[in-house]
Amino acid sequence: MSEDYRGMWKDLGLDLAGHDALLGVLSGAYRDIFLSQKNRPEGMGYFDFVMSEVHGLRIRELLDEKKTGRKIIGSYCVFVPEEIVLAANATLVGLCSGADFAMSEVEKLLPRNTCALIKSSFGFKLGKVCPYLESADMIVGENTCDGKKKAYESLGHLVNNLFVMDLPQVKSEQGRALLKSEYQRFRTAVEALTGVVITVESLMLAIQTVNAKRAAIHRLYSLRKADPAPISGLDALLANQVFFYDNPARFTDSVNKICDELEKRIAEKNGVFPEKTPRILISGCPQAVPNWKLPFIVETSGAVIVGEESCVEERGTRNLTDASGKTVDEMMEAIVDRYYQVDCAIFTPNPQRLEHIQEMAAAYKADGVIHYGLQFCQPYLMESIPVEKALEEKNIPTLRIETDYSMEDVGQLKTRIEAFVEQLR
Ligand code: SF4
Ligand code: SF4
Numbered sequence: 001m002s003e004d005y006r007g008m009w010k011d012l013g014l015d016l017a018g019h020d021a022l023l024g025v026l027s028g029a030y031r032d033i034f035l036s037q038k039n040r041p042e043g044m045g046y047f048d049f050v051m052s053e054v055h056g057l058r059i060r061e062l063l064d065e066k067k068t069g070r071k072i073i074g075s076y077c078v079f080v081p082e083e084i085v086l087a088a089n090a091t092l093v094g095l096c097s098g099a100d101f102a103m104s105e106v107e108k109l110l111p112r113n114t115c116a117l118i119k120s121s122f123g124f125k126l127g128k129v130c131p132y133l134e135s136a137d138m139i140v141g142e143n144t145c146d147g148k149k150k151a152y153e154s155l156g157h158l159v160n161n162l163f164v165m166d167l168p169q170v171k172s173e174q175g176r177a178l179l180k181s182e183y184q185r186f187r188t189a190v191e192a193l194t195g196v197v198i199t200v201e202s203l204m205l206a207i208q209t210v211n212a213k214r215a216a217i218h219r220l221y222s223l224r225k226a227d228p229a230p231i232s233g234l235d236a237l238l239a240n241q242v243f244f245y246d247n248p249a250r251f252t253d254s255v256n257k258i259c260d261e262l263e264k265r266i267a268e269k270n271g272v273f274p275e276k277t278p279r280i281l282i283s284g285c286p287q288a289v290p291n292w293k294l295p296f297i298v299e300t301s302g303a304v305i306v307g308e309e310s311c312v313e314e315r316g317t318r319n320l321t322d323a324s325g326k327t328v329d330e331m332m333e334a335i336v337d338r339y340y341q342v343d344c345a346i347f348t349p350n351p352q353r354l355e356h357i358q359e360m361a362a363a364y365k366a367d368g369v370i371h372y373g374l375q376f377c378q379p380y381l382m383e384s385i386p387v388e389k390a391l392e393e394k395n396i397p398t399l400r401i402e403t404d405y406s407m408e409d410v411g412q413l414k415t416r417i418e419a420f421v422e423q424l425r
Pocket of ligand 1: 076079311344
C-alpha cells in the first residue's frame with residue numbers, strides 16, 4: 001500500500017502508529033496464510049488486491065463517494081438490511097472485527113469475560129485503527145445477544161450517531177411485527193440521514209443489487225460440493241468476508257468470474273486438495289477479518305472446509321429477497337420475510353438452525369462438523385450441545401471448539417483437530 005494514504009488516515013483521526021502495527025499484523029498473517037496456499041484459483045488475485053487495499057483504495061473510494069453526498073453506514077450484524085441502505089443512496093460496510101487490539105483500554109469499559117468479537121470492536125474504536133468506523137456517518141447496533149445489547153450502551157458514548165435496532169428473540173407473530181416496525185424506524189432514520197426518500201424504483205434496484213451479490217455467493221457455495229474441492233475453505237471464507245466491504249456490483253462480477261474458473265476446474269478434476277480429502281463443515285460464531293485461525297489449522301491438518309454455517313457465510317447470505325413487490329410497502333414486507341429467516345442463536349427456541357446444519361452437512365457431503373464457539377459467547381456455546389446431538393442422530397462426528405482471537409491455544413487446537421481428522425479418514 002502506498003505512503004499516499006497516510007494523509008487520508010490522519011484526516012480520519014486514526015492513530016498512525018497503532019494503525020501501522022495493525023496493518024503489519026494483517027499483511028503478515030495474510031502472506032503466511034493465504035499466499036502460501038498451493039494451486040489457488042487465479043480469480044483469487046482480485047481478493048488479494050482487495051485485501052492489500054482494504055484500508056487504502058477502498059477507503060479512498062468511500063471518501064470520494066462521501067464528497068458527492070453519499071453516506072456511509074456501518075453495521076455489526078447481518079440483520080441490518082443493505083437493501084434499505086442502498087435504496088437511500090448510502091453504502092453499508094461491515095464493522096465486525098477479528099483481532100485483539102487495545103485490550104487494556106477495552107477492559108476498562110467491558111468485563112474481561114466478554115466475547116472476543118465485541119471486545120475487538122471496542123478495541124478498534126478505542127485504538128483509533130479502523131478507517132471504516134471513522135468514516136461512518138451512522139453506526140447501527142442491534143439488540144441480539146446480551147453482550148452486544150449492553151456493550152452498545154457504552155459504545156453510544158464513543159461514536160457519533162449510533163442507531164440501536166431492537167430485534168426479536170422469538171420467532172412469533174409478535175416477533176415478526178417487531179422486526180417490521182424496527183425496519184420501518186431504520187428506514188426513516190436512514191432517509192433522514194441521507195435526505196433521500198426511498199422510492200419503488202430505488203428499492204427495487206437495491207433488492208436486485210443485493211440479490212445478485214447473494215446469488216453469486218450461492219453459486220460459489222454450490223461449487224464447493226465437488227470432490228476434489230476446487231477452492232479452499234480459507235479462500236471461500238475470504239470472498240465472504242470481502243462481501244461486507246466491497247462495492248456490490250464489482251464484488252458480484254468478481255465472484256462470478258471465480259465461479260466460471262471453478263466450473264472448469266471441476267470438469268478437469270483439478271482440486272486444491274486431493275480427492276477424498278476429509279471434508280469439514282464449520283458451524284457457529286462468525287469469523288471476521290483477520291480471524292483466520294481455525295480454518296488455517298483445519299486446512300493444514302489434512303482436511304478441507306467445504307461449507308460454513310455462520311453469519312459471514314451461509315447463515316447470513318442464504319436467502320434472496322422476493323423482488324416481485326409493486327409498492328415500497330410490499331417490498332419492505334419481502335425484506336422483513338427474508339431477514340426473519342436468519343437463524344441466529346439469539347432466537348429461542350431455534351430448531352431451524354439445527355435442521356439447516358443437518359441439511360448443509362448432507363448437501364456438502366461433510367465427513368465431520370467443527371462447531372466454532374467464541375469463549376463467553378453464551379448463545380452459540382449453549383447451542384453447540386443440541387447441534388452435536390442433532391448431528392449424532394445423522395451419524396456425523398462433531399468436534400466442539402471454544403476459543404478466542406489469541407494464538408496461545410494454536411498448538412492445543414491443532415492436536416485436537418488432527419486427531420478429529422484422523423478419525424474421519
Ligand atoms: S451471529 Fe447473530 S448477532 Fe452475530 S451477526 Fe449473526 S445474526 Fe447478528
Ligand atoms: S452472539 Fe456470541 S459471538 Fe456474537 S457478539 Fe454475541 S457473544 Fe459475541
